[in-house]
Amino acid sequence: MTDTSTVWDVANARGDWALSGVMLQTGQDLQSAYLISVFSDRTAQPGDVIPDGTNDARGWIGDAGQKYPIGSRLWLLDRAIKSQQTMNRARTYVTEAVQWLLDDGVVAKHDITLAWVQTAKGTWGIGIWIQAYRPDGKKFPQFNWVWGQFQ
Numbered sequence: 240m241t242d243t244s245t246v247w248d249v250a251n252a253r254g255d256w257a258l259s260g261v262m263l264q265t266g267q268d269l270q271s272a273y274l275i276s277v278f279s280d281r282t283a284q285p286g287d288v289i290p291d292g293t294n295d296a297r298g299w300i301g302d303a304g305q306k307y308p309i310g311s312r313l314w315l316l317d318r319a320i321k322s323q324q325t326m327n328r329a330r331t332y333v334t335e336a337v338q339w340l341l342d343d344g345v346v347a348k349h350d351i352t353l354a355w356v357q358t359a360k361g362t363w364g365i366g367i368w369i370q371a372y373r374p375d376g377k378k379f380p381q382f383n384w385v386w387g388q389f390q
Contacts, residue, residue, distance in 0.1 A: 275309075276337050276340070280314045281332075283298070287312065290316070290317045312335070317387070325365075326365065345370040353366065354361045354368075364387050368383045
């Protein structure tokens, strides 16, 4: 049995479920794993600055005590500016979010590339490209998304 597929909704810049007829689409397990890992909100760590000034560390209560919390800390960049420091933090957050796929043997390795890209609206986002490799060395299809809006 396969998992419900999470697909990237380009128009709304978010993951969503898609229908296949009257049923939820299934079968894109690795893509779903990367999407949920990168684009769900991981709990902030002690010392992280919450961008909206609240004490809301977000995340999922079920992550308490887990070795690998679900999601990434990209949300901490919500009010960041386009800078090398922001890009470095984004790279750290994405790498941290998908580490479990390596540790659990889901993929043998993955190459992660991040770069500034200009969106159709004229704002800047962080382009994220991930090339994952099977344990036998063969490539999975490449995944790519654009996250955020920066000035």
